[in-house]
Amino acid sequence: xxxxAGIGGEIILKAWNTYRRSLPPLFVIDDRNRLQxxxxxxxxxxxxxxxxxxxxxxxxxxxxxxVLHAPLPAEQKPGQLISANAAAVVDSIAKAVxxxxxxxxxxxxxxxxxxxxxxxxxxxxxxHTEYLASLTTPAATPVxxxxxxxxxxxxxxxxxxxRDAVNTLTTDSIIAQSVITANxxxxxxxxxxxxxxxxxxxxxxxxxxxxGSEEQTIITPAITALKNRGINASGPYPxxxxxxxxxxxxxxxxxxxYHDQALIPIKTLDFDGGVNxxxxxxxxxxxxxxxxxxxxxxxxxxxxTSLVAAIQMAARLAIHRQxxxxxxxx
Amino acid sequence: xxxxAGIGGEIILKAWNTYRRSLPPLFVIDDRNRLQxxxxxxxxxxxxxxxxxxxxxxxxxxxxxxVLHAPLPAEQKPGQLISANAAAVVDSIAKAVxxxxxxxxxxxxxxxxxxxxxxxxxxxxxxHTEYLASLTTPAATPVxxxxxxxxxxxxxxxxxxxRDAVNTLTTDSIIAQSVITANxxxxxxxxxxxxxxxxxxxxxxxxxxxxGSEEQTIITPAITALKNRGINASGPYPxxxxxxxxxxxxxxxxxxxYHDQALIPIKTLDFDGGVNxxxxxxxxxxxxxxxxxxxxxxxxxxxxTSLVAAIQMAARLAIHRQxxxxxxxx
Numbered sequence: 001x002x003x004x005a006g007i008g009g010e011i012i013l014k015a016w017n018t019y020r021r022s023l024p025p026l027f028v029i030d031d032r033n034r035l036q037x038x039x040x041x042x043x044x045x046x047x048x049x050x051x052x053x054x055x056x057x058x059x060x061x062x063x064x065x066x067v068l069h070a071p072l073p074a075e076q077k078p079g080q081l082i083s084a085n086a087a088a089v090v091d092s093i094a095k096a097v098x099x100x101x102x103x104x105x106x107x108x109x110x111x112x113x114x115x116x117x118x119x120x121x122x123x124x125x126x127x128h129t130e131y132l133a134s135l136t137t138p139a140a141t142p143v144x145x146x147x148x149x150x151x152x153x154x155x156x157x158x159x160x161x162x163r164d165a166v167n168t169l170t171t172d173s174i175i176a177q178s179v180i181t182a183n184x185x186x187x188x189x190x191x192x193x194x195x196x197x198x199x200x201x202x203x204x205x206x207x208x209x210x211x212g213s214e215e216q217t218i219i220t221p222a223i224t225a226l227k228n229r230g231i232n233a234s235g236p237y238p239x240x241x242x243x244x245x246x247x248x249x250x251x252x253x254x255x256x257x258y259h260d261q262a263l264i265p266i267k268t269l270d271f272d273g274g275v276n277x278x279x280x281x282x283x284x285x286x287x288x289x290x291x292x293x294x295x296x297x298x299x300x301x302x303x304x305t306s307l308v309a310a311i312q313m314a315a316r317l318a319i320h321r322q323x324x325x326x327x328x329x330x
Numbered sequence: 331x332x333x334x335a336g337i338g339g340e341i342i343l344k345a346w347n348t349y350r351r352s353l354p355p356l357f358v359i360d361d362r363n364r365l366q367x368x369x370x371x372x373x374x375x376x377x378x379x380x381x382x383x384x385x386x387x388x389x390x391x392x393x394x395x396x397v398l399h400a401p402l403p404a405e406q407k408p409g410q411l412i413s414a415n416a417a418a419v420v421d422s423i424a425k426a427v428x429x430x431x432x433x434x435x436x437x438x439x440x441x442x443x444x445x446x447x448x449x450x451x452x453x454x455x456x457x458h459t460e461y462l463a464s465l466t467t468p469a470a471t472p473v474x475x476x477x478x479x480x481x482x483x484x485x486x487x488x489x490x491x492x493r494d495a496v497n498t499l500t501t502d503s504i505i506a507q508s509v510i511t512a513n514x515x516x517x518x519x520x521x522x523x524x525x526x527x528x529x530x531x532x533x534x535x536x537x538x539x540x541x542g543s544e545e546q547t548i549i550t551p552a553i554t555a556l557k558n559r560g561i562n563a564s565g566p567y568p569x570x571x572x573x574x575x576x577x578x579x580x581x582x583x584x585x586x587x588y589h590d591q592a593l594i595p596i597k598t599l600d601f602d603g604g605v606n607x608x609x610x611x612x613x614x615x616x617x618x619x620x621x622x623x624x625x626x627x628x629x630x631x632x633x634x635t636s637l638v639a640a641i642q643m644a645a646r647l648a649i650h651r652q653x654x655x656x657x658x659x660x
């Protein structure tokens with residue numbers, strides 16, 4: 001569901017209406033009445049059907065979108081945050097995780113949430129991802145990957161100031177994020193020997209200490225430790241040339257030293273098609289790479305492109321994971 | 331000339347051989363004997379002709395490349411730095427500036443130099459640009475712009491560590507670089523009311539202080555001051571979305587808070603076609619956006635694309651400047 005005041009409802013309806021033949025089998029956890037009302041507003045030629053998790057195989061990708069009803073207590077209008085509905089948003093996430101952990105779904109695609117709306121209900125996590133990590137057994141260290149057709153990136157730190165990103169960068173944090181990433185590339189992306197390109201922090205990767213020493217004191221020791229664990233890691237690479245086309249061909253993921261080092265190149269290359277993937281959980285989770293967009297909710301302007309990419313990515317990851325796990329079991 | 335051990339000689343020969351009909355009238359300041367030898371090695375169907383600066387109008391862009399002879403005292407082989415030739419490299423830069431300031435050339439395109447080779451001769455500048463600024467009358471504050479077909483960027487700081495870039499960012503430095511940039515866009519780019527997009531420093535431009543406060547304490551005051559000077563500046567913008575196609579359409583230049591914030595997007599978008607432009611000098615100066623590439627010098631592998639773009643850019647800037655100055659004189 002995500003935040004029901006946002007664009008989540010309309011982009012899943014638009015995604016199903018236009019792309020259902022290229023989407024994997026899926027069901028939506030949302031309030032069927034609000035979706036039905038949105039359908040009318042958007043004038044889409046499709047309908048909803050009640051989803052029964054006990055019989056997930058009964059649904060085809062026809063004109064009717066399967067919906068597992070998650071009732072909202074208060075009537076929801078686009079763009080208006082309603083605190084009475086916040087608990088239902090959190091419940092829909094927990095429901096998705098429970099169904100996935102029970103084997104009734106292969107993965108989760110989350111629509112964006114609005115954190116401040118949830119905090120009023122006692123939700124105490126910094127964000128969606130941390131809440132999902134808390135539902136993992138045992139509780140996990142989540143790693144954020146962003147992926148588009150041309151590039152995969154993992155920022156070592158996320159929502160901290162640039163100053164704090166520099167100050168808190170450690171050899172251990174680079175190693176931890178890289179190991180989780182390498183494992184996920186093997187299990188969920190079908191890459192048997194993933195190539196990790198480790199970015200430098202400073203211009204030109206410091207030019208041997210002339211412009212910063214973190215490459216020598218923090219990053220290179222992490223690369224050495226990763227190699228000692230049998231991981232194909234290399235670098236540190238000058239950040240400015242690492243994302244050019246001919247560099248991108250040489251690695252499967254770029255491990256980035258701060259948020260914008262990762263997000264600038266991917267959003268520059270593919271603003272709408274980027275997918276957010278949470279690695280390190282005990283279930284597959286992807287999400288579109290945008291926010292709730294309260295300002296345009298209900299207008300029909302929102303693009304479903306990133307959600308479609310997130311759904312297709314979740315299916316690919318689930319297939320790879322099933323193949324990997326069946327080989328490991330054999 | 332640039333560093334004669336590097337690729338400068340071969341890329342100007344290749345540029346002339348392939349693109350001379352789309353290049354402006356130009357002459358090369360270099361050692362004609364080494365260029366003649368390179369011509370043979372590269373097996374190019376063209377020749378050199380002695381350039382006489384007193385008669386610059388006599389040369390057409392035919393098969394013969396005009397060369398103003400700048401003799402190297404020692405025989406130069408590709409890839410080998412020779413300190414006996416370093417003074418001649420510096421002299422060729424000074425000669426280009428003197429001819430331009432005397433009105434015998436409309437602008438300068440510099441091939442890359444190798445700083446450590448020049449330091450042995452007593453050259454005491456951090457780089458090419460600072461040396462050029464010292465030859466300006468009065469001595470100038472040079473501003474580095476990088477431009478490709480899709481984007482122009484100016485980093486407020488250049489060759490310092492990321493930590494120092496954060497620590498030394500000031501309202502005054504943003505204002506100073508932005509004013510020089512706005513003036514250059516008017517005079518040299520033919521943009522009567524340039525739109526400056528000022529980037530944030532932190533993820534999501536700090537989200538109202540949640541992830542860093544420099545947007546509030548340093549950047550926004552600079553934008554206010556620029557507006558008060560009549561400059562169309564706006565921001566601070568979230569850095570990760572600022573370089574996506576639909577954002578790029580809304581501004582003429584992005585003023586960036588550190589080196590890689592500027593260089594990552596432009597090198598990701600256009601690795602070979604980027605041009606380095608020095609603003610704030612009393613003459614036009616561009617350069618290709620790459621180094622001396624000693625490792626491939628003499629092999630014929632070097633791409634002339636960025637040099638060709640730098641030459642064409644210098645010509646466009648010179649035409650705009652002449653038009654602007656003639657209007658200002660009238």
